[in-house]
Amino acid sequence: MKSSLIIVAFFVLGTLTGLSNFLPSFLIVNNINLYVLYGLMFFVGVSLGNDVGFLKRFKQIRPRYLLLPLFTIVGTLGGCAAASLLLIKVSLLDSMAIGSGMGYYSLSSIFIGEYRGAELGTLALLTNIFREIIALLFAPLLVKYFGKLAPISVAGATSMDTTLPVISRVVEPQYAIVSVYHGFVTDFSVPFLVTFFCMI
């Protein structure tokens, strides 16, 4: 939770700096953010590849639950595609790109901001922050009415880190492992799906 607040604080700080014209605009013109993004993706790869012990734990999962990330992704994209019918300014592909953020708001907003402009980047940031907040607040209710997989699915890519403490409080330990696995796979899908929907 603390890191989420820090991330949002940096976005707000950036917005205030932009409003005050305090820094020159060469920061954006020179595509600095694209190179920082390349650096970020490299290190995201390093951190996933470095954690081998992580992958071994996944062997304990019941095989059928390995499919859960697929249901999450298809469900989210379907929901966002339906929502685009109600939105005038956001196209079908853009809303699917935003949905592909799967709650991973930092990465998805950076990608969408880069490919589709700052306005959609901000929309992606807000949408995916709201998703994480929903997952944190409603995990107990989701378990009660929609089964033990629902809070994991709603948490999306965050089910392995920020929302894991809440999820593991409402489900048994074997589902907490599913939650970590689900977060890992969904997390990995974010850069691929977001760039896919931004590019087609």
Place this chain on the structure above:
Amino acid sequence: MFWIILIMLCGLGSGYALRRIRLVFVSRLIMILICALLFLLGFEVGGSPRIVAGLHMLGSEACLLSMAGVTGSIMLSWLFWLWSTKRKQKE
């Protein structure tokens, strides 16, 4: 898109090659890069009067999109849950 994926795969390979060493600094570095990039995104937003004027609109659109995505994932994970528990009972 090609570059991003290639770079990420390079990172994945390097991380795996160095799996015997715990790279503790990486998560901190990721956090710093994310903060820097979100600062820049915010900077771009703040520098554009058109986006600032429409922020409240973006907020309501974000509400709708997040609710839609969440509803979709609840529906499918619920069906999956019902199916898997039914199968468990049969076994």
